[in-house]
Amino acid sequence: MAPYALSFLTFVIVPVGVALVLAFMQFDLTARDQIQYVGVRNFDDALKDAYFWQAFRATFAFVVLMVPSIVVTALAMAFGLNAMTTGRNTVRALLFLPGMFNVAVAGILWQWFYNGQFGLFNFALKHLGLPPQPWLSDRDFAMPSIVVMSLWWGLGGTSVILLAALQQIPRAILEAAVLDGAGHRALLHRITLPLLRPVLLFIVVTNTIGAFQVFGQPFLLTRGGPELATRGVVQYIYETAFNNYRMGYGAAMSWLLFAVIAVFALVQYRFLRRSAH
Amino acid sequence: MSPKASLALLFGVCAALGIMRADLPSFAGDRGRIELNFWNGFTGPDGRTMLRMIRRFNEQNPDVRVSMQRMDWATYYNKLMVAAMDGRGPEVFVIHASTLPRMHRAGFVSDVRGLFEGPEGVPQDDFDPYVLNQVRYGEKFVGLPLDIHPQGLYGNADMLKEAGFVDKDGHPRLPETREEFLSAARKMRKDLDGDGRPDVWGFALTLWRNNFQSLMPQFGGRYLDEKGNADLDNPGNVAALEFLSILQKEKLVPPPENGLGWVGYRQKKVAMVFDGVYMLGDLQRLNDMPYLGGPIPLIGKRPGTMADSHVLCVREGLDSRRRQASARFIKFLSANSVEWAGAGQVPARRSVRQDPEFLKMPVQSAFARQVPFMLYPPRTTILFELTLEIDLAVEKVMRGRTNPAEALRIADENAQRFLDRDRRERGTMP
Numbered sequence: 001m002a003p004y005a006l007s008f009l010t011f012v013i014v015p016v017g018v019a020l021v022l023a024f025m026q027f028d029l030t031a032r033d034q035i036q037y038v039g040v041r042n043f044d045d046a047l048k049d050a051y052f053w054q055a056f057r058a059t060f061a062f063v064v065l066m067v068p069s070i071v072v073t074a075l076a077m078a079f080g081l082n083a084m085t086t087g088r089n090t091v092r093a094l095l096f097l098p099g100m101f102n103v104a105v106a107g108i109l110w111q112w113f114y115n116g117q118f119g120l121f122n123f124a125l126k127h128l129g130l131p132p133q134p135w136l137s138d139r140d141f142a143m144p145s146i147v148v149m150s151l152w153w154g155l156g157g158t159s160v161i162l163l164a165a166l167q168q169i170p171r172a173i174l175e176a177a178v179l180d181g182a183g184h185r186a187l188l189h190r191i192t193l194p195l196l197r198p199v200l201l202f203i204v205v206t207n208t209i210g211a212f213q214v215f216g217q218p219f220l221l222t223r224g225g226p227e228l229a230t231r232g233v234v235q236y237i238y239e240t241a242f243n244n245y246r247m248g249y250g251a252a253m254s255w256l257l258f259a260v261i262a263v264f265a266l267v268q269y270r271f272l273r274r275s276a277h
Numbered sequence: 278m279s280p281k282a283s284l285a286l287l288f289g290v291c292a293a294l295g296i297m298r299a300d301l302p303s304f305a306g307d308r309g310r311i312e313l314n315f316w317n318g319f320t321g322p323d324g325r326t327m328l329r330m331i332r333r334f335n336e337q338n339p340d341v342r343v344s345m346q347r348m349d350w351a352t353y354y355n356k357l358m359v360a361a362m363d364g365r366g367p368e369v370f371v372i373h374a375s376t377l378p379r380m381h382r383a384g385f386v387s388d389v390r391g392l393f394e395g396p397e398g399v400p401q402d403d404f405d406p407y408v409l410n411q412v413r414y415g416e417k418f419v420g421l422p423l424d425i426h427p428q429g430l431y432g433n434a435d436m437l438k439e440a441g442f443v444d445k446d447g448h449p450r451l452p453e454t455r456e457e458f459l460s461a462a463r464k465m466r467k468d469l470d471g472d473g474r475p476d477v478w479g480f481a482l483t484l485w486r487n488n489f490q491s492l493m494p495q496f497g498g499r500y501l502d503e504k505g506n507a508d509l510d511n512p513g514n515v516a517a518l519e520f521l522s523i524l525q526k527e528k529l530v531p532p533p534e535n536g537l538g539w540v541g542y543r544q545k546k547v548a549m550v551f552d553g554v555y556m557l558g559d560l561q562r563l564n565d566m567p568y569l570g571g572p573i574p575l576i577g578k579r580p581g582t583m584a585d586s587h588v589l590c591v592r593e594g595l596d597s598r599r600r601q602a603s604a605r606f607i608k609f610l611s612a613n614s615v616e617w618a619g620a621g622q623v624p625a626r627r628s629v630r631q632d633p634e635f636l637k638m639p640v641q642s643a644f645a646r647q648v649p650f651m652l653y654p655p656r657t658t659i660l661f662e663l664t665l666e667i668d669l670a671v672e673k674v675m676r677g678r679t680n681p682a683e684a685l686r687i688a689d690e691n692a693q694r695f696l697d698r699d700r701r702e703r704g705t706m707p
Contacts, residue, residue, distance in 0.1 A: 026702055029358055030383040030658060034703060116534050117541070134534030226533075227672050242355050243661045245379070 022251035029245035042252030052253060054228055055236040056260075058143070062218075062232060063211040065147040070158055070207055071200070073151060078162035092163065096156035103153070107220025110149040111136075114221065136222050139229040146217050146230055153217070154210075158203055165199035166192070201272040205265050212261045233257050311602040313343045314367035316357060317587075318350035322558035326620035334609045341602045343369075361385035366592050369603050372420065374411035374586040375654035381419050382658055387591040388417040392604055399611055403626045411653055412588055420588035421607050422625035423614060426553050427584035427651055428491040429644045430574060431560070432461075434567035436477075436548040440464040451549075451571045458549075458574040462529045465548035480524070481531050481547040483538040485671045486664065487583060488551045491573050492517035493652060494581030500655035500663065507692035509666065510685040513577075518681035520576055522674050533676050554644040557621030570640030572647045584651035586625060623648065662695040 026038045046052045077095060081088055098106065113120045114135035122132035135145045169192060177191050193200075215234040218224055224231030233253065241250030319327050324347050331343050346367065348356065354376065360366040362385065372380050380386050393401050401409065404422060412420045430451055432442075438449035442461055452458040462479035469476040482488045493499070498513030508514075524530045531537045531547075539556065541547035543563065551573060560568045573582045589607045591600065610617065614624040615632045623645045624630050636642050657663060670684035 028702065029362065030379045031703060032362070032384070117537060117546075132534075137534040225672070226676070227669060227678075239661070244659075245358065245383075 019251045019254055022248050023255050024252075025248040027246075027248035027251075029247060038248070042249045043256065045249065046253050046256055051228070051236060052233070052256075055231055055233045058218075058224075058228070058230055059212060059214065059232040059234075061143050062147065062150075062214050062230075063208060065144060066150055066211045066214075067204065067207050069147060069151055070154060071203055074155055074158035074162050074203070075200075077155065077159040078166050081159065081163050082166045092160060095159055098153050099156040101153070103216035104220060106149065106153045107217060110152075111221055114145055114149075137226055139226050142222050142226060142230050146214075146221055149221065150214070150217050154207075158207065161203060162196070162199060165196050169195050197272060201269065204272065205268050208264055208268060209261055212257065212264070309340070311341045311598055313341060313369055313599065313602055313606060314346060315343050315369045315606070316346045316348075316353065316367040317371035318348060318353040319371075320347050320349055321555075322562065323555065323617075323620035323622070326617060330610060330613060330616055333613075334606060337609075338602075338605065341605065343606055358383060361592060364592075364594055368592055368595055368599055369606060370590050370592070371423070371587050372590050374408075374422065374588050375656075375660055377412060377419065377588060377590075378656050379658045379660065380590070381414060385593050386419045387593040387595070387600075388419060389421060389591055389604070389607070390416070390418045392421055392607060393418065397608070399608060399626075403628050405625075405627065405648060407651070407653075408586060408625055408648075411586060411656070420590040421611055422586040423589050423610060424587050424617060424622035424625050425584055425645075425648060425651070426555050426586070426622055427644050427647045428487055428551055428553050428573060428582045429640075429647065430549060430551055430571055431542060431556070432549045432569045432571075433542070433545060433547075434569050436465050436545070437461065437569065440479075440548075449567075449569060451569050452574050453572075454574055455576045458576060459529070461549065462524070466529065475528075475531075476546070478531050478537060478541065478547045480529060480549045481537045481541050482521070482524075482675070483542075483550050483552045485521075485675055486668045487553070489518055489521060489667065489671045490583040490652070490654070491551050492520060492576055492581075493583070494650060495573070495575070495577030495579060496520075497578065499652070501657065505657075505696070507663075507689045507696055509663075509670070509689040509692055510682065514685055515681045517577065518671065518674055518685060521671070522677075522681055525675055525677070533672075554623055554641060555621045557640050561621075568640075571643040579650065580647065581650040581652060582647045584647070584653055586653075587622075657696070659692070659695045659699050663692050666691050666695075 023042055024037060024039060026034065026036050026041075028034070081092055081095075084091065101109070112118070116122060116132060116134060116137060119135070121135060125132055134141055136142050173191060173195075174187060177187055182190065213234050214232050215238065218230040218232060219235055219238075222230045224235050234257070237250045237253045237257070240246050240253065315331070317324075317327065324345075328345060331345055335342055350373075357366060357370060357372075358380070361370075362383070366385060372386070377386070392399050399421065408422050408425060409418075412418050412422060432449075432451045434449040437443075437451065440461055441464070442450050442452060442457070444450045452461045458480075465477065465479035466475045467477040468474060493514055496513040496516040498511060498517050499508055502508040525532075531541070537547055539550060539552060539559075542550045543559070543566065545566075554570070557570065560566050572580065589610060591603045591607070595603065611626060612629075614622075614626060614629050615635050618624050618629070618635050618638060618641050621641070623641055624635065629635060630642075630645055630648075635645075654660060655663065666688035670681075670688040673679045673684045674681050
């Protein structure tokens with residue numbers, strides 16, 4: 001316990017505390033002689049910063065597209081896997097495999113898939129007699145393309161968790177419901193989904209938090225473009241802190257992002273917990 | 278031995294080796310030898326050339342050992358900043374002239390004016406004043422420019438010859454004027470399969486921002502005015518961006534979603550591109566690429582292109598032995614920069630550019646003809662934000678979402694806001 005507590009203190013508590021202090025400071029790495037306390041000015045600046053709101057819009061777009069997609073698809077995958085009598089482990093392993101890639105590897109791979117000239121997808125479209133698509137270079141296509149890549153990358157883990165939860169449902173309950181005359185739809189809505197709610201709560205909350213923190217996928221696939229359409233808040237924070245060296249402002253934006261995530265997570269938690277009861 | 282004891286022993290050995298590696302360079306019999314760490318972002322073929330030069334320096338200077346650390350430029354600047362802030366940075370490092378203002382303000386780049394002094398000093402007049410001014414802060418010089426890397430025009434020799442662009446001896450040549458350039462772009466654009474879409478393009482944009490910046494000086498454009506305020510929407514910049522938008526409107530460049538550019542040029546799907554002299558190393562690796570390189574054609578009112586320099590810098594706070602060794606190393610690289618030019622660079626020193634060996638390098642020496650007409654990125658600490666504004670303006674225009682004047686007006690407003698913020702925070706607001 002002690003080593004864990006020590007590392008938690010060193011790598012989580014202390015940095016969080018430092019970030020909190022920084023958020024109230026004018027702290028530019030290139031002008032360390034002018035570090036000063038500025039109160040809530042960084043927060044005020046962030047709320048007036050058009051690029052901050054633009055980054056939030058891009059992040060929301062990702063969250064809104066990603067979270068329902070991954071929950072529904074993973075649920076469907078879990079049901080499919082649960083119904084399989086042979087080859088389940090193989091399919092489960094294949095589904096889980098993409099999640100084992102580092103985001104950089106996945107990003108580079110999908111960059112090639114999406115390449116306008118030489119990419120796999122446009123190659124397939126060409127062979128089907130269809131025109132090529134601007135997967136990453138068009139404002140309307142770019143974010144959905146990033147979501148599809150993220151689904152491929154993250155689906156396995158979520159599906160496996162849901163599959164494990166499905167397999168935990170006692171057969172006796174399902175058999176009793178069948179004996180009472182429940183059909184497939186009634187089984188799903190009255191037995192399976194209610195019993196899955198605690199796990200679904202976990203899946204929705206963790207995926208929402210993860211989606212709000214999206215960084216690697218857009219950074220690798222589009223660098224935040226075209227025209228900043230896919231630059232999320234975390235990328236903006238990264239660029240502010242590590243390209244512009246404005247640590248104080250970056251820290252303030254981090255806390256604003258934290259506040260938004262906390263509110264969303266809390267609302268989801270309360271809503272789903274109430275439903276579960 | 279118990280597992281716990283084995284782990285403890287392993288930990289102890291690793292820790293001891295780590296300490297020795299870091300602090301005891303004389304352990305292997307190198308007592309007295311000065312160790313210099315040299316960091317840069319030369320991760321391409323240029324890195325191999327630099328490594329050769331370092332080996333030669335180490336052989337000629339047995340009392341000094343230079344070790345090179347390379348990483349991609351984006352990672353490099355972050356690491357350099359963090360390492361140098363608390364004095365753990367390398368003794369010698371490379372910084373782009375455009376990035377120097379921020380690094381200089383961070384306070385870890387040392388004044389190296391001593392490099393120019395004494396009988397062994399590097400002659401100041403061997404540098405173009407414009408280039409040397411990039412590293413000058415009042416009386417101080419915070420680095421020595423190693424090279425110049427201007428943008429220029431690359432062309433596919435076979436395609437140019439086929440299109441009739443030949444000199445009096447029948448050798449392929451690059452277009453030199455606006456009319457020739459547009460004519461070449463039209464002639465070499467080809468629809469091979471008859472589907473109404475070109476399969477081969479006469480010209481393609483590479484990094485849009487750089488392509489725009491390469492044209493800016495030709496139309497009299499600039500980034501900042503005399504007072505250091507943003508001037509991105511000046512008529513010269515608007516005219517340069519208008520030229521690019523004409524290329525797009527007349528379908529003389531692939532559409533934005535196409536993704537061709539440098540890769541298309543390498544694959545012979547594009548006949549001409551604008552790019553930096555540093556891309557030469559990439560072409561030299563291709564066996565069957567008949568390339569030509571030269572100045573950006575005269576598209577505007579006067580010759581001009583965008584350029585930058587790799588600047589050799591020394592960390593603040595070195596002891597005199599390390600400082601002298603660093604100076605010796607920097608002078609060596611500067612004096613031997615003709616070898617560096619072979620990797621795809623133009624030497625910063627005039628005398629080296631007159632070296633017969635350099636003059637025999639066709640692309641580098643052709644790019645070097647642009648030296649009197651170069652425009653470096655502005656000397657500003659908000660370079661990243663300003664660059665992003667230029668990126669956005671060019672992107673909006675090339676996607677047909679707005680006109681050049683409006684796009685640059687917005688970019689200018691935003692850039693001024695960033696400049697004002699920076700001045701306010703530094704207490705230098707007039």
